[in-house]
Amino acid sequence: QVQLVQSGAEVKKPGASVKVSCKASGYTFTSYGISWVRQAPGQGLEWMGWISAYNGNTNYAQKLQGRVTMTTDTSTSTAYMELRSLRSDDTAVYYCARGADTAMGNWGQGTLVTVSS
Amino acid sequence: EIVLTQSPGTLSLSPGERATLSCRASQSVSSSYLAWYQQKPGQAPRLLIYGASSRATGIPDRFSGSGSGTDFTLTISRLEPEDFAVYYCQQYGSSPRITFGQGTRLEIK
Secondary structure (H helix, E strand, O other): OOEEEEOOOEEEOOOOOEEEEEEEEOOOHHHOEEEEEEEOOOOOOEEEEEEEOOOOOEEEOHHHOOOEEEEEEOOOOEEEEEEOOOOHHHOEEEEEEEOOOOOOOOEOOOEEEEEOO | OOOEEEEOOEEEEOOOOOEEEEEEEOOOOHHHOEEEEEEOOOOOOEEEEEOOOEEOOOOOOOEEEEEEOOEEEEEEOOOOHHHOOEEEEEEOOOOOOOEEOOOEEEEEO
16 A cells, blocks of 8 residues: 655754655655645645656745755655755644645655744 | 635534535636545545545545536535544646645534
8 A cells, every 4th residue: 555654753943954754655656746735733735846756857836946855765765855944934744745736645644843943 | 826715614514414615716727636635633634536526545425526617616415423624625737836725624513
């Protein structure tokens, strides 16, 4: 069965960077993209971007351009999302999901990133 | 960017009743690339409907989606206790930008 397993919770100071991983199993990794979606406490879902696991092409949400980088390691079927220059309003649960430019049928369990001084 | 507006913000119903949730887009969603998700507290979203009206694998047939263009609807025919949750619509037609609605909370009356 398809599984996406994310790395554990992180606490970061403002201005720092965070890198969240998402290890995929149960399907051919390079056949699907990976999307990243975040959810601030008590808020709705915010699309951050996606990466093609086939060729590494990316599309990022405009508001995060310049601060976010999404990568993949096909040798380990793992996707990564790095967010730099963290601010308090980046505090959120970060999800990876299978699919790019499509409905997202499989999701990771989520990674809480807390930004606090 | 396509803005999705969901209504109502909160819907209070009893088990066994019919729920109708709305999602309106600021411009036409191409090829009905509209999905619905269910999210319960502390859990990741779960895909219910894609392509506006196709049920995802394992989703009970009491869930149905309809609509096209700018107006879409998620209907739950007979509410079960486990259906009370937050529901989000998502459009993925205006590549490369994906957007979500702000959510509808379905609560027990």
